[in-house]
Every structure is written in C-alpha cells, then in structure tokens.
Amino acid sequence: MARSIAVANQKGGVAKTTTVHNLGYALAKKNARVLLVDLDPQGCLTYSVGIDPDSLKVSVHDIFVRRAKAADVKVAIESDDPRMTLDILPANIDLAGSEVYLLTRTGREHVLSRALKPLAEEYDFVLIDCPPSLGVLTINGLSAANEVIVPMQCETLSHRGVGQLLEILEDVKTFANPHLKVRGVIATMYDGRTRHAREMLESLGTRYGLEVLDPPVHKSIRFAESPSKGVSIHQHAPVSPGARAYAAIAEQLMKG
Ligand SMILES: Nc1ncnc2c1ncn2[C@@H]1O[C@H](COP(=O)(O)OP(=O)(O)OP(=O)(O)O)[C@@H](O)[C@H]1O
Numbered sequence: 501m502a503r504s505i506a507v508a509n510q511k512g513g514v515a516k517t518t519t520v521h522n523l524g525y526a527l528a529k530k531n532a533r534v535l536l537v538d539l540d541p542q543g544c545l546t547y548s549v550g551i552d553p554d555s556l557k558v559s560v561h562d563i564f565v566r567r568a569k570a571a572d573v574k575v576a577i578e579s580d581d582p583r584m585t586l587d588i589l590p591a592n593i594d595l596a597g598s599e600v601y602l603l604t605r606t607g608r609e610h611v612l613s614r615a616l617k618p619l620a621e622e623y624d625f626v627l628i629d630c631p632p633s634l635g636v637l638t639i640n641g642l643s644a645a646n647e648v649i650v651p652m653q654c655e656t657l658s659h660r661g662v663g664q665l666l667e668i669l670e671d672v673k674t675f676a677n678p679h680l681k682v683r684g685v686i687a688t689m690y691d692g693r694t695r696h697a698r699e700m701l702e703s704l705g706t707r708y709g710l711e712v713l714d715p716p717v718h719k720s721i722r723f724a725e726s727p728s729k730g731v732s733i734h735q736h737a738p739v740s741p742g743a744r745a746y747a748a749i750a751e752q753l754m755k756g
C-alpha cells in the first residue's frame with residue numbers, strides 16, 4: 501500500500517516542487533517505487549522532470565474532468581538507472597480549467613484520492629506537488645494523502661501563514677480526510693548563518709508543535725540550474741550538499 505505524501509504550503513516559491521522532485525528521485529534511488537503527482541497548472545514539476553507540459557496528450561486535468569484512469573495518464577521519468585521506478589502524473593495549464601469545473605461537483609475533494617486507489621499497490625510512495633493556494637486542487641492533494649510535508653523558507657516565514665495552513669489541515673481532517681498527519685517541516689533555502697533563520701526553525705517546534713525534518717536544505721545555485729536541464733539535483737550535482745540533504749530526508753522517511 502503506497503504511502504502518499506502531499507507537499508503543501510500556500511506560500512509561493514518555498515521549494516514545494518523542488519522538494520517533490522528531489523525527494524522523489526532520492527526515494528526511487530533507494531529502491532522505493534515512486535509516483536509524483538503534479539497538481540499545479542503551472543506544470544513546473546512536469547517541466548523539471550524533463551517533460552514539455554505543452555506537448556501532453558493527457559494530463560491530470562483529464563483525471564479531474566474526463567475521469568481518465570491514472571494508469572493511462574502516468575509517464576515514466578528518465579533516470580540514470582533503468583531499475584528505478586519513478587513515474588509522474590503530469591500537468592499543464594489545462595488544469596486551471598479543472599479548478600472551475602470541480603467547483604460545481606459533489607465529492608470534489610475526493611477525485612484525486614479515488615483516482616489514485618487503483619495504483620496503490622504499484623508504488624511505495626506517492627508524492628503530491630500542491631499549487632501555492634488553498635483551493636480545490638490543494639484540498640484534493642491533502643485528501644489523497646496520509647501525510648503532509650510543509651517546506652518553509654525560514655527567512656521570510658510569517659507565523660500567520662503557518663497558522664492559516666494548520667487551520668486548513670484541521671478542516672481537511674474534519675471534513676475530508678481524518679487520517680491526515682502532519683509529518684513535518686522541511687527548512688528550505690536555509691541560511692544557517694542568520695540568527696533569524698535559526699530562531700524561526702526553533703519556534704516551529706515550540707510554538708506549533710511541528711517536527712522539523714533533518715537536515716535543513718541549504719541555499720544553493722545548483723537547485724536553480726537543474727530544472728532547465730530536466731533532471732534532479734541527484735543527477736546534476738550528485739555530491740552537492742543539497743543532493744545529500746534530500747537523500748538524508750528520504751532515508752528518514754523510509755524509516756517511517
Ligand atoms: N535550496 C535551494 N537553494 C536555492 N534555490 C532553491 C532551493 N530550493 C529551491 N530553489 C529555487 O527556488 C525557486 C522556487 O522553488 P520551487 O519552484 O520548488 O518552489 P514552489 O514552492 O514549488 O513554488 P510555487 O509556489 O510557485 O509552486 C526555484 O527557482 C528553485 O530552483
């Protein structure tokens with residue numbers, strides 16, 4: 501039975517997509533069977549793994565609107581090792597239309613969850629990249645997940661944003677998915693030299709009771725370089741601190 505993890509934060513640009521891609525790749529390298537799900541109409545995850553979002557014949561949009569089977573939408577991601585199982589349900593701008601369509605449908609929160617069920621035995625992990633909003637697509641991602649990981653850029657974090665996100669997670673638990681657990685926060689683009697960043701990190705535990713997954717992912721230009729090449733940091737800069745950080749987090753997740 502796949503463990504499904506939504507990566508969510510309504511704040512934009514905190515490394516949700518980067519985390520899904522690089523954590524997914526790291527898990528697959530450790531022999532886990534991994535499915536990535538792009539829930540963002542911007543299609544950044546799809547692009548980052550080397551697929552042109554504009555050339556897709558079928559995408560996540562078809563799952564939401566045309567009841568396409570997830571098995572017919574998934575695509576294999578190219579990797580260094582043919583033994584790796586790493587697939588994606590890709591997305592493009594069509595997904596923006598799903599949002600409008602879903603608003604009129606009963607049971608709209610559960611469409612993704614239902615679509616993923618037939619694939620549950622094929623994968624060990626399903627990682628869901630949520631868009632930077634708390635709309636119906638993110639709610640679908642959270643409803644389809646057992647766990648949620650929240651990437652946060654500690655420098656710019658506002659406590660109000662965290663509180664708002666935790667409220668939504670409580671709502672999803674109450675109304676759509678009682679099994680959802682907050683697995684923890686990943687500190688991204690971390691600059692441990694600033695006192696502010698260190699204090700932020702500490703306050704997440706004391707103030708909100710959130711676990712911070714170790715280690716923090718430090719700021720590195722390597723992360724900005726790899727998406728345009730269509731590869732993960734593990735392929736682009738395998739011995740970089742960033743690659744090692746995501747590999748260490750993957751290891752921790754595999755333990756439970
Ligand atoms: N550790 C890091 N160091 C430096 N740059 C990073 C790091 N992680 C991610 N980035 C860069 O920051 C930018 C935003 O990252 P990303 O797209 O993953 O965020 P996001 O939360 O998915 O954004 P959105 O909310 O728009 O979906 C990208 O250009 C990415 O390459």
Ligand SMILES: [Mg+2]
Nearest residue numbers: 516517540544
């Ligand atoms: Mg993103």
